[in-house]
Amino acid sequence: MIVFKNVSLKYGEHAALKGVNFQLPKGSFTLLEGHSGAGKSSILRLLATFETPSSGDIFVGKSSIAKLNRRERAHYRRSVGYTGLDVQLLQNRTCFDNVALPLRVVGQSETDIQSRVKAALARVGLSHTDHMLPTELSGGQQLRLQIARAVVNRPALVLADEPTAQLDDESASRVVTLLEEFNRAGVTVMVATHESHRFNRVTHRLRLGDGQVLPTPADLSQAGGREGGVQEFSKDFLNKAYGA
Numbered sequence: 253m254i255v256f257k258n259v260s261l262k263y264g265e266h267a268a269l270k271g272v273n274f275q276l277p278k279g280s281f282t283l284l285e286g287h288s289g290a291g292k293s294s295i296l297r298l299l300a301t302f303e304t305p306s307s308g309d310i311f312v313g314k315s316s317i318a319k320l321n322r323r324e325r326a327h328y329r330r331s332v333g334y335t336g337l338d339v340q341l342l343q344n345r346t347c348f349d350n351v352a353l354p355l356r357v358v359g360q361s362e363t364d365i366q367s368r369v370k371a372a373l374a375r376v377g378l379s380h381t382d383h384m385l386p387t388e389l390s391g392g393q394q395l396r397l398q399i400a401r402a403v404v405n406r407p408a409l410v411l412a413d414e415p416t417a418q419l420d421d422e423s424a425s426r427v428v429t430l431l432e433e434f435n436r437a438g439v440t441v442m443v444a445t446h447e448s449h450r451f452n453r454v455t456h457r458l459r460l461g462d463g464q465v466l467p468t469p470a471d472l473s474q475a476g477g478r479e480g481g482v483q484e485f486s487k488d489f490l491n492k493a494y495g496a
């Protein structure tokens with residue numbers, strides 16, 4: 253279970269998230285949607301513990317991850333796989349070494365590293381790239397290599413920031429299939445995307461607008477004319493968020 257309790261995040265004076273609340277069950281496949289700058293990446297970066305909330309609390313399982321010390325954070329990160337443009341591949345290391353990195357950081361034995369990296373590369377269809385450099389791969393292959401690195405330590409939670417951006421239809425569809433396969437195997441998946449139409453196996457959608465979680469159209473129709481809740485969003489704001 254992932255729980256955000258009134259979470260705010262500021263970058264300097266800029267409020268990227270403003271009192272965000274949601275709950276997502278273990279094993280869910282969630283799309284984070286919303287306009288550019290809405291706060292999608294910020295949610296993933298908080299869950300990856302790259303950022304710390306300015307206020308509020310975040311639970312993954314039973315533990316709060318909002319204020320972990322260095323050792324606790326290192327331990328937590330073993331259960332999380334992250335892919336996004338802000339985490340680069342090491343261009344002067346082989347594809348094998350790039351995928352092996354998270355295992356080497358935690359001191360896994362060389363025998364385990366050999367078998368797990370090979371399995372991860374095979375899973376993303378890149379077995380033949382062991383000795384190649386990332387620069388020798390296409391954009392779509394580099395993305396799949398990032399995914400192999402994100403899942404090599406068998407994380408319970410996979411966070412993917414714009415995993416299909418700038419890919420042609422075939423490469424995007426391979427990436428989506430991979431994420432869906434991990435989810436089918438029990439992994440909780442969260443994807444920030446502008447390309448929702450590419451995803452089929454979605455259990456939850458969180459639509460963000462200006463740092464807040466917006467009510468879904470279903471929430472709006474259920475709320476009808478009731479006071480409070482969704483009424484706090486102006487019509488203009490909702491129109492902008494839903495592109496109406």
Ligand SMILES: Nc1ncnc2c1ncn2[C@@H]1O[C@H](COP(=O)(O)OP(=O)(O)OP(=O)(O)O)[C@@H](O)[C@H]1O
Pocket residue numbers: 263264266267268286287288289290291292293294295444
């Ligand atoms: N490191 C940073 N320093 C300052 N402001 C930032 C930083 N990262 C994000 N922001 C700002 O925080 C807000 C939310 O950004 P975020 O990246 O979470 O949005 P997003 O929905 O993922 O956008 P996009 O779809 O363009 O990736 C934006 O206004 C952005 O400009």
